[in-house]
Structure formats: structure tokens, C-alpha cells
Amino acid sequence: MEQRTPRIVVLGAGFGGLTFCQSFKHPGAEILLVDRQNHHLFQPLLYQVATAGLSAPEIAQPIRAIFHDRPEIQVRLGTVEDIHTATREVIVDGKPERYDYLVFALGGRTSYFGHPEWAEFAPGLKSLEDAHRIRREVLDAFERAENTDDEAERRRLMTLVVIGGGPTGVELAGALIELSRQVLRRDFRRIDPTQSRVILIEGSPRLLAQFPEELSQNARETLEKMGVEVRTETRVKDLQRGKVLLPDGTVIEAENILWAAGVSASALTAKLGAPLDRAGRVLVKPDLSLPDHPEVFVIGDACSIVDCDGQIVPGVSPAAIQEAKHVSRIILDELEGHPARPPFDYWDKGSMATIGRSAAVAKMGPIQFTGFLAWIAWLVVHLLFLVGFRNKVAVLWQWFYSYLTYRRGARILIRKV
Amino acid sequence: MEQRTPRIVVLGAGFGGLTFCQSFKHPGAEILLVDRQNHHLFQPLLYQVATAGLSAPEIAQPIRAIFHDRPEIQVRLGTVEDIHTATREVIVDGKPERYDYLVFALGGRTSYFGHPEWAEFAPGLKSLEDAHRIRREVLDAFERAENTDDEAERRRLMTLVVIGGGPTGVELAGALIELSRQVLRRDFRRIDPTQSRVILIEGSPRLLAQFPEELSQNARETLEKMGVEVRTETRVKDLQRGKVLLPDGTVIEAENILWAAGVSASALTAKLGAPLDRAGRVLVKPDLSLPDHPEVFVIGDACSIVDCDGQIVPGVSPAAIQEAKHVSRIILDELEGHPARPPFDYWDKGSMATIGRSAAVAKMGPIQFTGFLAWIAWLVVHLLFLVGFRNKVAVLWQWFYSYLTYRRGARILIRKV
Numbered sequence: 001m002e003q004r005t006p007r008i009v010v011l012g013a014g015f016g017g018l019t020f021c022q023s024f025k026h027p028g029a030e031i032l033l034v035d036r037q038n039h040h041l042f043q044p045l046l047y048q049v050a051t052a053g054l055s056a057p058e059i060a061q062p063i064r065a066i067f068h069d070r071p072e073i074q075v076r077l078g079t080v081e082d083i084h085t086a087t088r089e090v091i092v093d094g095k096p097e098r099y100d101y102l103v104f105a106l107g108g109r110t111s112y113f114g115h116p117e118w119a120e121f122a123p124g125l126k127s128l129e130d131a132h133r134i135r136r137e138v139l140d141a142f143e144r145a146e147n148t149d150d151e152a153e154r155r156r157l158m159t160l161v162v163i164g165g166g167p168t169g170v171e172l173a174g175a176l177i178e179l180s181r182q183v184l185r186r187d188f189r190r191i192d193p194t195q196s197r198v199i200l201i202e203g204s205p206r207l208l209a210q211f212p213e214e215l216s217q218n219a220r221e222t223l224e225k226m227g228v229e230v231r232t233e234t235r236v237k238d239l240q241r242g243k244v245l246l247p248d249g250t251v252i253e254a255e256n257i258l259w260a261a262g263v264s265a266s267a268l269t270a271k272l273g274a275p276l277d278r279a280g281r282v283l284v285k286p287d288l289s290l291p292d293h294p295e296v297f298v299i300g301d302a303c304s305i306v307d308c309d310g311q312i313v314p315g316v317s318p319a320a321i322q323e324a325k326h327v328s329r330i331i332l333d334e335l336e337g338h339p340a341r342p343p344f345d346y347w348d349k350g351s352m353a354t355i356g357r358s359a360a361v362a363k364m365g366p367i368q369f370t371g372f373l374a375w376i377a378w379l380v381v382h383l384l385f386l387v388g389f390r391n392k393v394a395v396l397w398q399w400f401y402s403y404l405t406y407r408r409g410a411r412i413l414i415r416k417v
Numbered sequence: 418m419e420q421r422t423p424r425i426v427v428l429g430a431g432f433g434g435l436t437f438c439q440s441f442k443h444p445g446a447e448i449l450l451v452d453r454q455n456h457h458l459f460q461p462l463l464y465q466v467a468t469a470g471l472s473a474p475e476i477a478q479p480i481r482a483i484f485h486d487r488p489e490i491q492v493r494l495g496t497v498e499d500i501h502t503a504t505r506e507v508i509v510d511g512k513p514e515r516y517d518y519l520v521f522a523l524g525g526r527t528s529y530f531g532h533p534e535w536a537e538f539a540p541g542l543k544s545l546e547d548a549h550r551i552r553r554e555v556l557d558a559f560e561r562a563e564n565t566d567d568e569a570e571r572r573r574l575m576t577l578v579v580i581g582g583g584p585t586g587v588e589l590a591g592a593l594i595e596l597s598r599q600v601l602r603r604d605f606r607r608i609d610p611t612q613s614r615v616i617l618i619e620g621s622p623r624l625l626a627q628f629p630e631e632l633s634q635n636a637r638e639t640l641e642k643m644g645v646e647v648r649t650e651t652r653v654k655d656l657q658r659g660k661v662l663l664p665d666g667t668v669i670e671a672e673n674i675l676w677a678a679g680v681s682a683s684a685l686t687a688k689l690g691a692p693l694d695r696a697g698r699v700l701v702k703p704d705l706s707l708p709d710h711p712e713v714f715v716i717g718d719a720c721s722i723v724d725c726d727g728q729i730v731p732g733v734s735p736a737a738i739q740e741a742k743h744v745s746r747i748i749l750d751e752l753e754g755h756p757a758r759p760p761f762d763y764w765d766k767g768s769m770a771t772i773g774r775s776a777a778v779a780k781m782g783p784i785q786f787t788g789f790l791a792w793i794a795w796l797v798v799h800l801l802f803l804v805g806f807r808n809k810v811a812v813l814w815q816w817f818y819s820y821l822t823y824r825r826g827a828r829i830l831i832r833k834v
Contacts, residue, residue: 038556038830055472057827064604065824074606077560077830093564128831139455143494147510187481189491390818390826394811401807407482409807410474413455413494414545 005030006335009090009099011080011268013040013063015317016105016300018387019324021073026335031073032099034092038062038077041128042386044317045395047168049131050258051175052139052183052411053402056128058394061387080106083271085293101295101331104272104282105324108301108315111264111279118239122259125168132414134258138176139413141255142184145191152253158196159254161244163236164261165202166209167353170219172258173200173228174356181227182357182406198228199252201244203235203261208353208361210314215361218370222355236261263315265302272296277304286343288327294341297330299323308343317385318349354378357403422447423752426507426516428497428685430457430480432734433522433717435804436741438490443752448490449516451509455479455494458545459803461734462812464585466548467675468592469556469600469828470819473545475811478804497523500688502710518712518748521689521699522741525718525732528681528696535656539676542585549831551675555593556830558672559601562608569670575613576671578661580653581678582619583626584770587636589675590617590645591773598644599774599823615645616669618661620652620678625770625778627731632778635787639772653678680732682719689713694721703760705744711758714747716740725760734802735766771795774820 006029010017013035021033039060048054067073082091083104089096110124123133138160145157158180162173177198184193200207200223206216207223207230220230238245244252265280274290275283281304282290288303290296300320305313313319326344333340350364352374360374369377379399386392398409423446427434430452438450456477465471484490499508500521506513527541540550555577562574575597579590594615601610617624617640623633624640624647637647655662661669682697691707692700698721699707705720707713717737722730730736743761750757767781769791777791786794796816803809815826 038560038828055474056831057472057829060829062604062828064601065828068603071606075604076564078564095564128829132831143455147493147495147512184481186485187479187492189488390815390822390824393814393818394826397810397814398807401810405807407807409811411455411479411482412474412477412545414473414549 006100007032007098008101008103008331009034009097010103010105011035011090012105012107012266012300013037013075014043014105014107014300014320016107016320016324017103018063018066019321020103020105020299020328021067021070023325023328024332026332029072029335032076032097033063033067033073034076034078034080034090034097035063036077036079037127038064039128040066040387042391043126044382045386046125046128046131047171047175049128049410050125050134050138050172051179052135052408053175054395054398055410056132058391058398059386060128061391066387080268083268085273085290085296088295099295102297103324103327104269104296104298104302105300105320106266106268106302107320108263108265109267110259111262112259113262115239118259121239121241122163122257124259125172134256135410136413136415138179138256139411142180142188142191142193142196143413144255146188154191156242156253157255158191158193159199159252160197160256160258161199161201161252161254162258162260163201163244164259165200165204165207165230165232166260167351169200169202169260170207170223170353170355172260173198173223174226174354174359177223177227178356179408183408183411197254199254200228200230201234201236202230202232205233207232211351211353211361212363212368215363215368215370219353219355219361222359222370226356226359263301269298269302272298274298279304287330287341288323288344289341297327299327305344307346309345311346311348313344313346316351319346322346352378352381423517424449424515425518425520425748426451426514427520427522428452428507429522429524429683429717430454430492431460431522431524431717431737433524433737433741434520435480435483436738437520437522437716437745438484438487440742440745441749443749446489446752449493449514450480450484450490451493451495451497451507451514452480453494453496454544455481456545457483457804459808460543461799462803463542463545463548464588464592466545466827467542467551467555467589468596469552469825470592471812471815472827473549475808475815476803477545478808483804497685500685502690502707502713505712516712519714520741520744521686521713521715521719522717522737523683523685523719524737525680525682526684527676528679529676530679532656535676538656538658539580539674541676542589551673552827553830553832555596555673556828559597559605559608559610559613560830561672563605571608573659573670574672575608575610576616576669577614577673577675578616578618578669578671579675579677580618580661581676582617582621582624582647582649583677584768586617586619586677587624587640587770587772589677590615590640591643591771591776594640594644595773596825600825600828614671616671617645617647618651618653619647619649622650624649628768628770628778629780629785632780632785632787636770636772636778639776639787643773680718686715686719689715691715696721704747704758705740705761706758714744716744722761724763726762728763728765730761730763733768736763739763769795769798
């Protein structure tokens, strides 16, 4: 490895892959960064694209533009098809790519708990394509409700179900009820959008299960005050087109059913030949490498790890970012001839979820806060981490304008083409 | 008509239909505004969405939001299927809608001069769907060029042809050459985007045929200095996938072929039972109504008219706006019992086309100007006419940032879903 230029292949340009490339600066190494998309997506704001608050380019940044001044980084738009750890090769769109180090950062995907057929009836929210589909179908349902004369059909069109009471589900439910109760309020003549229903279904006893109990309670009360029907301890028995079946026999008829319940690791983790957990995540060593392949690292939502303090590292973006920096440090040290592989140590900076206008919950260390203060904290943190100065200003403007006018900037129905 | 509420059906929410609804304020009348899209589209900036400068929501405004405080206006998202002038009915998605006055403002569509099969190989630019398709295909071609090892294939992928040298063609060609020569310049490692070709083909002897000859000449010189290959007096003999065939036997191989050559009226003009010109436009009376139906008006790109000064009214947005106001005045007068049907008088405010960064051509009455001054005039006029304060600020910010950084805000590849 000393003889030739070390080549690092990074799979995925999410928070993990992007941060790795940003941290890893070595004069003699070359990096190949592979992603299926041409952009890094700021996933925490994706629900706002789905609910017409922001436009897609505002939360996405072209990967090439991010690294245009890093000639040693080659960006490849392509699909990873296979990984041969024995020969140190990755197959991208049929073409083998040799690596000395592999950083696997392909993240997660929507998981339907063994019911892949539900994907058709209840889209998840992982990509801009997903967000556009949801935006189109939600806006279209209101248009069709305005046109129909059938009362039952109208009720169905104006009912939205969100499955999953984690941060994404809570944020979606809050944004959807605001869309119907406030944004669309005066826009229709035959229907009254404030009569629409948003139902949030969660299997466990409370929303935001990873948060302290008081914050879960606050989130629930806030959502209910806004008009969301919250059903905890409710598991979905079956999904059909426009229908949610509950164990007690209840059938909820809803044109739009959104899935925010489960995430599993990228299917490609299976190609690594390493032990996986039930969600398909790789059980990595304490330094984030594979048990038999010290040159292969798995970071972000694709790995499962308990850090050196015995803490289960959650599948959130700060963890992916910290893991990326850890791996970058290890590889840099090795290339400089100082091999040291300290175990990964996760620093929990806290967590936050927004519920709606002036309402959020946040926890930072021992401090918890809710309401307007938490909402402002949420806004500031999300703006700071959004990649790109242009996008920061653009998003700030959209939020400011929406806050003042109760309007949303991206209520545009664009058909499939 | 005095007994019941007069009902005005407006077809199309482009410049004509929108302006009509904005001007027509009568306490006793009700308006039904029908459009296939949920938004009014600011077409003059559509080429910037196609070339990744702006995002779709920045140049579109939800129709319902525009008229949310006008309860007498009902907005219908739907497709007009038929028009029965004898019984005064319009069929929208199978449902008849009665009218007392009909304002037909369905605009134009891309026309392929009798070769509808070309649409598949050379998309036109009339809707946000079109713009997204072009953006996706252009950005994707550069990505594929970076991946291929075949030199001829790479050249084909990096060649763009724009057919039609009117304002849209000139603006597209200028924006595409800037995209490759400046925006993408440092973003690839294996290809050199500045080696890409943009070819602008025009059948007549000069670009911007409606402009004074000096401005046409200036536009051509500016484009050529930027790197565009301009071919005037060149008609396309045939189009195939990725191939443009010229009469002299030349075959241009180009992955992206964009069509900006022809516009004809909406196909629905045929349903009006009135005489049409060759482009399908209705030959209306001097007051813009149908020869046999004084209660039916046709405005915008769907009508053909010589105004009271003998001037041929061009198919541009200021004409549609003026026609809409004229018709609004006529109907208001009639409802108030003062029937008067003055002929339409077109006021030519001038015309302008942007070519690229700091370059445009403009004509206002006897005054002509080019370069930076014309470009600033173009920016100001387009910002002023863009609907919505939110969009004005958002677009201004995108332009300002792009001007300073040579970057573009919407370089996002979103797949079909």
C-alpha cells in the first residue's frame, strides 16, 4: 500500500459519506464517492418538501459542487451492485472498482416489517422522489375532494393516516394538519379543509419513544390540540389501497397513508459477508470495521454498534457524522504509519423534533424544553447544519414568509413525466 | 340573464385567464376558472428551471392561493374535454358546466410542424413537467459522459441541440452553454464540460426574427462568443433518437435535442366551431369574440387577431394580459347594461430576450439596447411581473447568488416516480 496511491471507495453521500470525504484530507490518497443520486439530501427537512413547505433544491446540494475544489475526489453517479471483500472490489453499474479502504455509508431504507407489498399503498419518506410523490398525492386528494359529490368519497379523500410515531411521523402529522387547517383553509369553495382528519398511529405506548416521557406527553398533547388523532398501542394489521386495518376490526378509509414506522439497513449490507442484526445492520467491531476485514468500515444507519461507554448508538445523523470522523482519523493515522484503532465513542448531543408552528420538543443532556423555545432551537440547528449558504438563506426566507403569512411556498402539483 | 347570477367560465390560468379573473370584479357574477394544473406558471422563466437555475415552485403560484380572498371565484383542477357553444356548456372531466360567458385562454402547445413523432426525441418547453424532464436528461447526460470510456459516445452525450432561434431557443442555448462552460467547469474529473457543444438551429435567415436586425445580429455574436454554434437558414429534415438530420446530409449526434421551434394553439380551439388559422388559432372578431357567439371570447396564444391599428398581435404575454383586460371591460359593461364592444387595441410595450450573464437584447418603442443595460432591464421586468412576493424575493436571491458564484441552485437530478 505504500508503493501506490491508496484508494478509498466511499459508498453513499449521506451524512456519513459526505462527512468522511470532508474530514479525510490526505495528499497522497484518492477517493471515489459513489451515490445513486447526484445530490446530498438533508433528510431532516424532507418532510417539509413532502408537505409543500420547501422545494426540493432547497434541501439538496449537488455532490460534485460540494467537492469541486477537491480534485482527488472523484464522484460517481451509479448503483452499487456487489461488493467483493476478498478481492477488495466494488461493482458499480457493472464496472469493478478496486479499493484499499472501503467506507460503507449507504444508510437505511423504509422497512415494512415483512410486508413489502405495503410499499405500494403507503409510501415511505427517504428520497426527494418519495417527497414529491407524497406532495402530489396529498395535494391531488384535496383537489379531488373538491370535485366529488359523493360524501363518503370526500371523507376518504380528506383523511390522512401517518403510521409511525417517531420524529418523522410526528413531524409529518403536524405538518399535514397545519396544511389542511391553516394553509388550505380559505382556498376551496365546496369542501372545508379544516374538516380533514389526520390520524397518527403508533404501535408502542407513546410517541417519540426515544425521548423522555414528559416530552412524549407534550408532543401528544400538542398534536391533539392541533387536531391530530393520536392512536398509540395500535399496530397495523393489514394495509390495502386506501385502507388501514387495525387489530380490533376498525377499518380506516384514507386516500393517503404515509409510512414512517420502520427503517432497515441498505440491502447491500448482506454483500459484506459479516454478521447482521434483524434490521440488516452490520455488527461492526468497536472501531467500526468488519470483523474479518479491517479495511472495510460501516458507518451510519447501516451499522449496529454499542459504543465504548456501553451506549447503543442510535440511527441519527449526528451519530453518522461522528462515526465518519472516527473512521477518517483511523485511516489517516494508518496511512501516516501510526496505526491505532481506538473504539468509537458516541457523544449524544441531544435530540429534537418539531411538531408545528412554534411547537417542538428538545432534549440536550439533562435539559428538556418544549414549545416556542424548543422550536427556535430546532430552526437554528437545522439551518446551521443545512449544507450550502444559498440554501440556508433560501430556507430561512421560506420559513420567515410562511410564519408571517401561513402560506407555503411549494404547493405545486407536478405530474409524473 | 338579469334574473339569475351570471356565470363566467374561464378556461386556462395562464397570463390571459389569470389577468381576466384579477380584473373582473362584479358583485353579482360567479366565475369558474378551470386549469389542468394547480398553479399559474410564469412561462418566461421556465427555461431557467430546465437549465437548473431556478426551482419549480419559484416560478409557479397555486391558483387557489392567488384567489383565496375572492369567494366568487371557484377554481377547478381538471381537463376541458369539449365545448358546446350551442347549449353554452363546457365539459370538464365528464361534467357539464353551464356558462353565460366563456373566456377561452388555453394558450398554445409545442408544435412539430406535422411531425408529432418528433416529440419523443425533442421535448418542448411548455410546462414544469417539460422543464423537469429536460433538466433531468441534460444533467444525466453529463454524468453518463463522465462514466463512459467510448470517445464517440462521450461526444454525443456532451452535444446539445436547440431547434428554434426565437426568444426561448436563444435563452435556452445561452443558459446551456453557461451551464457547461461555467457552472459545471470544475465538477468532473474525467470529462471537460467546457468541451461540450451547444448548437442552435434556426430555419430563417436570422435569430429573434421579430426583433430589429441589429439586435438579432448582437444576439448571434454574443452567443457565438459564449461558444454556441449558430446555424441559421437551416431546416431540420428529420429527427431520430439522438440524431438531427439536416438537408445537406449532415447528421448531428446529440443526446439532448430541445425543441423551441413551433407553437400552435390548444387543440380545443377546434371545438369552438369557428374559423381557425393554420396554427389552429381562432380568427376572432375585433372585440375578441367568436363570429357567431358574442358570449364566447378567445384570448392569448389561442387567438389570431389584427388590432384596430392594423397591427398583427403577437403571441406574447403582454398581449394576453391586454386582451384579458379588454374582455373583462366588455363583459362588465354588458352586465351593467352599457353594451359597447370596442375593437381591441394592442399596445406594443417592446420585447426583450436574455442571452446569458450580463447579456440581453431589448427594444422599447424606438429605443434599442443590448448588453448589461438590457440584461438589467430584463431582470427588473421579469421580477416585477413574477406573481407573488415570496417568489420575487426567492428568485432575486437565486439570481444574486448565481451571479456572484457562477453556481446554480437547482442542479438536482430527480428520477421519474
